[in-house]
Amino acid sequence: MQRMSDAIRETLRALPHFHGLDLELFERVVVCAESRTFARGDMIFLHGEEARAFFVVRAGSVRVYRATPDGREQVVHHLRAGQSFAEPAVLSLGRYPVNAIALESRTELVAVDSRFVELLKQEPRLSVAIVSSLSMRLLGLVERIEELAITSAPARLAHYLLKLPAKDADRHLVVQLPLAKKDLASHLAIAPETLSRLLRRWQDRGLIRSKGKTLELLDTRILLAIADRDE
Amino acid sequence: MQRMSDAIRETLRALPHFHGLDLELFERVVVCAESRTFARGDMIFLHGEEARAFFVVRAGSVRVYRATPDGREQVVHHLRAGQSFAEPAVLSLGRYPVNAIALESRTELVAVDSRFVELLKQEPRLSVAIVSSLSMRLLGLVERIEELAITSAPARLAHYLLKLPAKDADRHLVVQLPLAKKDLASHLAIAPETLSRLLRRWQDRGLIRSKGKTLELLDTRILLAIADRDE
DNA sequence: CGGTGCGTTGACATTTCTCAACTGTTGTGG
């Protein structure tokens, strides 16, 4: 079981929440955590359920979504290895406000349960770290809102692509889409067809080269202009 | 000057951040705060400036916005009495990521400066309160994102109207728009003309009655259907 | 009383969605 515990440590250590925490305190956090494995399609929690833990993705991926009255789903977040979710539910609400489902078989999560809240109350260093981390996430959400507030689809897409972590190839950038294109479309609040056509158009114009989830950004200057035009 | 201090107390006391704080600790928070008055058009802080304080609106209103390369403004937030802003800048970033400007003459703010961060480090009760408060705000932002992810303009608007605090009149609801219509349009990421036409159409159909910023929602059932159709 | 900016309305251009058909890819059970 030591091995499992090491995996938990590694996962938690990488989390912004625990940056700069001394080892002794960090170990007390680790005690609140356990590993859980889910199969594709398993529900991690349901809307309305009592929030007993927040989660960190160790492997696989997770979709957090809201079920709408007419049965469709609205995606709230997509989470992949290294990302955490449901902190607000545990730290404040007490109930999960949304549903979460595992998207891949062998999706492994680290669950940090409510003993963590107790620890938070005793350890200012920890709660200051969490305050800082939540603040960063707030800023991230504000950016996301700004992105969605951009009215034109090309501007939203260009904006998104340019913010993606990029590798430098000679004279241009290479980015990997972290989402399936249909999910990216949903993220940008556009129809999948529109996304497909935009990429096609840009490829025809020589702005990008598109091969599956790999995109080469050939002319960032024009892409920047497109992103700025409507924001 | 005792009077000023009372006003600060009152403003801070109403903030979710300090709910449930005992008096002694609350007083130590008050010490970190001072009141500042701005005229219409005064800059409260600039993008990139060192974040020395976060603010609570006591009177008047504030616009937080990002300046875009082409000189236009993108509104991030509108703040009115009782609301606070710029916490993340102080608690984590160290610099303001956006600009803030006073919109009315005699806009009065309470500035809570960085001594507060020191206090946070010493007082777990305080930092737990802040964690909870930030969590709630995170949830609010997620809702906002969900709202913006709704693709159709009528659905976004209906959704927005139905969430507004409403007074019950006989057989229908009365709501007050807290924003100028052009700002509401920007908030919903639609053109002001579209907003105007939607309200007009709904009025013609007998769904609402519109008089300036006061709206009577005459048929919430249909409005709900409109809000749900696209979300 | 004149100016400035908000809100409305109309006409029009454009974008984006919807629907439908087709292709390619992936994963699964036989």
Added chain:
DNA sequence: CCACAACAGTTGAGAAATGTCAACGCACCG
């Protein structure tokens, strides 16, 4: 390991929604 089902992605055509531009009324402020 293959065949096939299920799903992701692409493309086209047409409809619908929304933005843009321009003109005008109106209220508020100096």
